[in-house]
Amino acid sequence: MKKPVGPRWTLSHLLQFEQYLKLDEQTDSAAQAQRDRSVFQRLPANQHTRPRAYLAWLAQRVNQSPLAVDAGALFNRAYGGTLWMLLLIGFFMGAAMSYGALYYDGTVPVNVAIFLALLVLPQLLMLVLLVLSVLLSLLAGRWFSAWYRPAAKLMQTLLAASWRRLVARPGGAQQDQQQLQQELLQQTLGLHGPLFANRALRLFQVVGVAFNLGALACFVLLLAVTDRAFGWQSSLTDSPALVEQIVSGLAWPWREWLGAGVGYPSLAQIEQSRIVLAAQSSIPQAAAWWPFLLLCVVFYGLLPRIAVYLFAALREHWLLSRLSFDTFHYQELWRRMQSIQLHSFGHASPHTAEASTVHTPITAQQTISANAYVLQDTLARYRQADLIHWLPFASSEQQLLIIDAFSDIAPAAGKPIYVVVEGWQPPIEEVLLALVDAAKRAAEQHSDLHILLLGKPGKVGNKPISPRMAEVWRKKLDLHQQANILVHADSAQGSES
């Protein structure tokens, strides 16, 4: 069952989004434009922003074309699994470290300096480093922008490993998904590196919280079921006043609230809880330290981790709400969404061109053996002398018989008839019918009708007829199936008969 896309962007949505964009690279752009345009047009006008439109687009894609390997779901699963694993590891690590720091065999009290050095100071140091790095990246983002890359890379590795496992599973997606996975993860992390680094930051805080919870749980448990003595000892100082200053400083967050003696040991309690080996067998204020230690872990370990976790969670929310999708990578989808649906193609015609199954009989080229007919109208465009000269088979003695219409052609028994026709244009039906009619009359006299096609007249000279146009004439005449028609052309290539 696919989880529907919610009303806000999430990291898993970003991965799904990139995955669908990647898939679109392999499909037809016209169909994509149609699909994406319709998503955009269905949105209310107040949602015509890229984040809104893209989220709606993603929701439609998830509904209509579910992914075989869903990178978003995979991310959620990988993140969830890692989270629980780190929670357990952190908890047990904290508990183990706390147990070690609170080791007490009844002879030497628990040294608070060791406890602080193991459980509080490293966390304090990490907190300071984190704050510094965040400040530096805010102040000079360009120079320190690389700080989040290892974290982002960690997320990539995590996801890639999950993906590989899924693909390797029987029934999983094809191996060619590997390439897609690599490109997809690189691209998503490249585009949204800070977001994924932020998620890694949250993951680290979860470890920290679990660590401190483990430490506190162990501490409280040991206090509840055992009687532990606490004292202090140091080679660097033996001054209780200095220790009191340090302790008071560390207890600053809760000093006003709980006060000396409860929230942290008072000077007198510090003096009386110093461990001096072999000098005393018991420490009068051995129990004065534990509330202070507990609060140190809470205030310097647990609470900062929770605070950073909440900060990272809010920052993620903020970054997601500020996604603009206006970079180069997202332009194509936006363009498709805003494209106009313009179509001007013709409806496919079911009709086919006319064709004949019979070809006009063709005879070999021959010399003109009689006078040739020509229309009066044709002579208006060609000079007679030119025509005679131009006809390749004519002798100079021959004359042209000028007629007004092809119906004026008068066939004589057994004699071929020559008709000069302007052949530079395709024949239309009324011309063909007139010629066919003349041919029929010639057939009655056992004569053939020779059509001599002329090329296009020009002001400076005539152009030969193209072989293609001669072929058009022949084909058109074929349709009338008049056996005694022969076609000749004046083309430079010779007769087209």
Added chain:
Amino acid sequence: MQATPSHPLIAVIGHPNEGKSSVLSTLTEDDTVVVNDYPGETTHCQYFPVVIGGETILELVDTPGFQNPQNILQWMQQQGSTDDALLAAFLAEFANQAGYEHDCELMQPLVKGAALIYVVDCSRPLLPVDEAEMEILRLINKPRMAIINFKDDDRDYFEDWTQAFRRHFNVIREFNAHKARFQERIALLETLKAIQQSWEPAINRAIDAFNDDWQNRREDAVLAITEYLTYALRLSVGRTFSDESKRREAEAKAVADYQQKIAQYEQKLFKRIRHLYHHTVFDLELADHSVLREDLFSETTWDVLGLTKKQLTIAATGMGAGLGVTLDMATGGLSHGLFAAAGALFAGGSAYFKGAELTRVKLKALPLGGTKIVVGPNQNPQFPVVLLDRALLYLNEIANHAHGNRSGDSPDLTDQSVLRHVDSSLQKQLLKYAHKITKSGYGELEENQQKLNQVIASVIGS
């Protein structure tokens, strides 16, 4: 009479083989239209609706040519009627008469209230049949205009035609269906408004849609080209070998693999451009002497396209100086322009001496033995220029190829480079962002792609 459609309906009418289908094919950018010099290919009317957002706002109709104009005119002149009555009478008389099928079919859109565009090839003499056709249209008396479609460049008879048109048409326009570019198509659509004033809003909508669509296509093409350049500029191909004797073979394979990958992407880009401009059905052939027929990595391509040595050196020097200035600023000016000078010298020198280098091969020793041959990313400043030049050349050919023209005509093949003729500042920016894309990580890549995209858009617009 049949129901009149609510949108403008315009029938393209004329003598057979005058280029009616070519005009329609070019005007609607539909290369599925049968364009052939064998008359009779158009035996029935074909409708070309212009649909915007699912709504038909304009419809053009391709019709068969007149077959019996003189006979029809003779008959019409005997009727003593005109306009729709004459049209109805004609159809009643000739609907079932053999030989008049085409004439009846071409009248069908006029029955539905279509205006008409009369298409003629004015490179030929005016004939009595043409006079008859124009007279028939005058008698039927529909809103009409004439399109002069020169099939040849011959203008000997133009004056005769102009005289004849003046007697029959108010609106006359030249339109070469084989050469018309987008602007000419839009100009023709603009002219249609003059046929019937009430159609102006619909035709304006169509023109706006065509304009927007054209602009969108251009931007889509620029995006596609930027993606292609990004891929090619960042591509590297590796191949390992352990035996020194196999080094040459490994090198050759790595280079071939590298070049093949870019060539394949280029073909993908070309296909995308063809789709964008609707050249999808007809297999458009490139002109005989087009450098696009040459292999991308052939010496001819690199000779004909790209910047000249001088241009390349100047642009690279400017680009190098620009990068150096950034470093000078980072030092707060303490370097006194040293980085700028060094950058200019280095980039200019590299361009001058390595501008002709097609593909460079690098060798890397592997930690566990063996050597890796790495081809790319290509650092040659001429590389993005040649790639872009080819892409732009192809884009120009496709975008300006009229759909009615089914040959590979290319008007000017003397100087095929586009980038040699653009402003030197654009050449410099091109080199700058191409260089940055080659080097940048994912964070900066987006920004540099955006910049390169703008440069390419400016080149096309210039």
